[in-house]
Each structure stands twice: as C-alpha cells, then as structure tokens.
Amino acid sequence: MFTSSRVSSFNRHMKTHTSEKPHMCHLCLKAFRTVTLLRNHVNTHTGTRPYKCGDCDMAFVTSGELVRHRRYRHTHEKPFSCSLCKYASVEASKLKRHIRSHTGERPFQCRLCSYASKDSYKLKRHMRTHSGEGLLTTVSCAACWSSEALSVGSG
DNA sequence: ATTCGCTAGCGCCCCCTGCTGGA
C-alpha cells in the first residue's frame, strides 16, 4: 500500500489543514508550523543570513532567495517564458503579471473610482492620488470626488 | 520523526518610460 515515507508525508500534509502552529517566535510572538519556518523567521529579526552569494557580497535568509538572486544578477536564467511574445522571467509571478498585459485583465479595482490595475502595487500607488499623499494635482477622477473632497485632495 | 533543500507564491518597493494637461 503506502511506504512509511508516504504515510509520513500524508500525516504532515494533513497538518496543513489545521491551524496548529506550535513554534512561536520569542521576539514577536508570531507562530509557525515548523521549526525550520521559525528559524528562518528569527533570522529575519537577527539579520542572520546563512546563504551567501559567491559572486557578490549579498547574503540571504533562505536558499531559495539566493537562487533567485543569482538568476537575476549573475546567471540571467529565465525559466518562465511567455507563449505570446519573447518575454521571459526569473519568477512565475512576474510572467503572470506580464500576461495580464496581453489579456488586459485588471484584478485590482479601486474602491473610490473606476480605475483598475493589473498589479497590486499600482493600485496602492494610484490610491495616493485620492489621499493626496505626496502628490498635488487636479483630481482626474471626477466620477467619485465631490467638489469639497477636491479642495482637500488638492491641498 | 525531524531536518534539509528546493520550489511556489504573494507582497512590497523601486526604476524607467510614455502620455497628458497646465504654465
């Protein structure tokens, strides 16, 4: 039937469906499922970065971060290719974001106006135009701003 | 049973560029 390894993996997988997180960070009280996750997290507090790049002076908390860094900076390996154009990326998430430029998909909707973005940070940046944070402008979104709000937004 | 190594994924921030409207 199942090998002991398979049973072990299954048992571990089942734990992912629970909220059990017995390993707590003593510095911020955040809890984690495994010791490894906790160790990595504590390293972010202490600044411990065991994975050092051999080609520059950068260092990272996890091996995955180092691999990704090396692809970006040194090997330029780009495993994720767009099937619609020549674009290729180090990360799957970047390809996903790129594909939205083909499909026109805009999942990040502004709750104050009709603007929608393909990228979460673009929406966050857009929101500054509503709050006036660091910006001074005529408000382009006449659909959702009253004249009173305009006077606030424009300083 | 536990740990290691790796991959996947989400999020954040920044830079560069092109467009647009007002001075």
Added chain:
DNA sequence: TCCAGCAGGGGGCGCTAGCGAAT
C-alpha cells in the same frame, strides 16, 4: 516648449508555505 503628475511594464528582494528526500 517645458515640466509635473500619473499609469504601464518590468526588475529585484523579503518572507511564508508545501513537499520530496535525506538523516
């Protein structure tokens, strides 16, 4: 014409989670 504001596209890193393999 110049400049500032804004959005689009993309690069790079921080961090967490899941899983196969090794210990």
